Amino acid sequence: MKIFQRDTVSSSESAPTFAELFEINDLKAQVQEKDTVILKLGEKLNSLSGDVKVRKVKRKVEEIETLNLELDHKVTKLAAKNEHLKQTYKQLYDSIKYSSVQSKEQCDDLINKVNLKSAEVSDLNA
Template sequence: MSQDVMIHVMNSTVVFDDVNVKMQSSEFCVKRLDLDAELLNKQNAYNDLSKSYSQLEKYCISLDLTMQLNQEVFQKDSFSDNQNALEILKYFKNNNLKAQQQAKGTTICKLKEHIKSMRENDKEEKVKHDMDEIETINIELEHNVAKLLFENERLHKEIEHLKKIYKD
């Protein structure tokens, strides 16, 4: 009777150890899935930023074309001999448009530089950071598994020792 109880206790200990190993492994898997989800979100944000950049480029091209047309209109207006009040108004309007266009062009160039630097820095840093986190978690997992295997082996030896003592 007591031998059966002893065997039952030893088997229960092994089952609890296996459950602990599985619970710790599942916790680390959840952490890894969370990191993968975060990386996917960062990639989506990067893709959105790239789309915005493409739209900004199209807008810049459109502004360049408008500026060329305005320059042609201005050159035609400046060559005309008849400068009545309407032509003077057009001249000032064109100058205002040029100033606005130049300001927008400057802003667009600054935005392009900013987007480029953000794209390069953010992408490299985030990937390195995420890889470091994943490597750290993997090392922790390997260390924990090694600990658990060592503990499991120790418990098995102890059980065998107890069985031997009990039989004697």
């Protein structure tokens, strides 16, 4: 009978009291509450991480748009400069062409005069 009493004592020692059960339930509730907070914080962190990615993408897009505008401005300036150079070289070409025609006419005129003088000299010598 002593052995039975020992088992009873031992089983009564291992069985939680009402206060301990209440405390265990309270701790379980706190753990569940903390798990919920952790899950919500994880979701918030993922959301913020997504927001950071979106902000990074928006910043990159803005940088590209700014660069695109700068390049567009440079292209516009270069196109205007190119057009100016085309006009300048066309004027120079036209001027050279006109001068060349004038020079040829002057040369032809001088050749004719030389030929006439040569003919006069030949007539005088004959």
